[in-house]
Amino acid sequence: MQIMTFTGSKGGVGKTTIIFNYAAWLAKSNYKVLLIDGDFQANLSSSYNLITNEHTLLDVFIDGDPEIRNATKNIDLLPASPNLDRVEGLIQTKMYREYLLMQWMNANAKKIQSYDFVLIDTHPEFGLLTKNMIAVSDIVIVPLEPSEYGFQQLKTQFDLRMADYRKDSVDPRTGVSDIDAKVYFLGNKIQHNTTESREFRQALDNMPDVIAQINAREIMRKSTAQKQAVVDMPDSEIKKYPGFKEHLINQFTQMTQTIQNESEA
Numbered sequence: 345m346q347i348m349t350f351t352g353s354k355g356g357v358g359k360t361t362i363i364f365n366y367a368a369w370l371a372k373s374n375y376k377v378l379l380i381d382g383d384f385q386a387n388l389s390s391s392y393n394l395i396t397n398e399h400t401l402l403d404v405f406i407d408g409d410p411e412i413r414n415a416t417k418n419i420d421l422l423p424a425s426p427n428l429d430r431v432e433g434l435i436q437t438k439m440y441r442e443y444l445l446m447q448w449m450n451a452n453a454k455k456i457q458s459y460d461f462v463l464i465d466t467h468p469e470f471g472l473l474t475k476n477m478i479a480v481s482d483i484v485i486v487p488l489e490p491s492e493y494g495f496q497q498l499k500t501q502f503d504l505r506m507a508d509y510r511k512d513s514v515d516p517r518t519g520v521s522d523i524d525a526k527v528y529f530l531g532n533k534i535q536h537n538t539t540e541s542r543e544f545r546q547a548l549d550n551m552p553d554v555i556a557q558i559n560a561r562e563i564m565r566k567s568t569a570q571k572q573a574v575v576d577m578p579d580s581e582i583k584k585y586p587g588f589k590e591h592l593i594n595q596f597t598q599m600t601q602t603i604q605n606e607s608e609a
């Protein structure tokens with residue numbers, strides 16, 4: 345079982361879209377997947393028409409009764425609550441406030457262990473909620489996109505925040521940080537003909553720990569808009585975007601291998 349959080353402080357880079365499509369591919373490959381929607385915008389939950397305010401992820405933090413739903417074959421979901429943005433205020437004064445999700449997972453270890461992959465979506469910020477997600481994760485994936493203001497800046501900002509979080513979580517008795525997730529970057533929305541994307545691709549090639557590079561293509565936007573993952577689309581649709589489905593599956597395969605190697609290391 346591997347727990348992966350998709351995060352980063354910039355919105356719109358493709359976290360939800362990648363999780364939605366990756367989960368569909370894992371499910372098709374016969375893996376059991378648990379999705380946790382940590383964004384109060386609830387985009388991931390809405391992709392499965394599971395918008396609700398009851399028994400959600402919020403309940404994990406307020407001693408409520410969270411309920412994992414079946415989303416589709418091989419995919420379960422713990423939905424977001426639109427009130428999840430209040431979590432910070434609600435848990436600010438709690439003991440071990442960065443480890444509340446971990447406590448819930450430990451209390452439900454048998455259920456959680458029954459999945460091959462747990463994929464966690466986040467709101468673009470590095471607050472208490474995201475810290476809870478990172479604390480339970482084996483792997484953190486930070487999607488980056490080509491941008492005229494520089495993805496490098498976003499990467500650096502994430503690295504610094506993560507380093508601070510690791511440092512703040514050092515157990516004084518052992519000198520070891522409780523935050524042991526491995527961080528990977530993922531290039532997304534790469535176009536083939538722009539200077540920006542060419543520079544982006546070059547930078548990714550020279551960066552260690554890049555887990556995948558996914559091209560920009562309208563079919564990805566369609567997948568979230570129509571709530572149908574690329575791997576589940578009919579051939580008539582796939583045909584309009586020659587080579588993209590194969591490209592996506594290649595990247596997902598490579599990603600999964602890296603993750604599985606990580607768990608054996």
Ligand SMILES: Nc1ncnc2c1ncn2[C@@H]1O[C@H](COP(=O)(O)OP(=O)(O)OP(=O)(O)O)[C@@H](O)[C@H]1O
Pocket residue numbers: 354355356357358359360361362383385387466467468532533534558559560561562563564565566568569
């Ligand atoms: N590879 C891609 N090619 C084309 N469009 C993409 C690609 N990846 C994501 N998109 C589109 O970009 C938009 C933003 O993606 P998404 O909502 O997944 O980002 P996000 O990081 O989850 O944003 P937020 O931080 O606001 O939750 C969506 O319309 C999505 O369909």
Ligand SMILES: [Mg+2]
Pocket residue numbers: 359360361383387465466
């Ligand atoms: Mg999102």
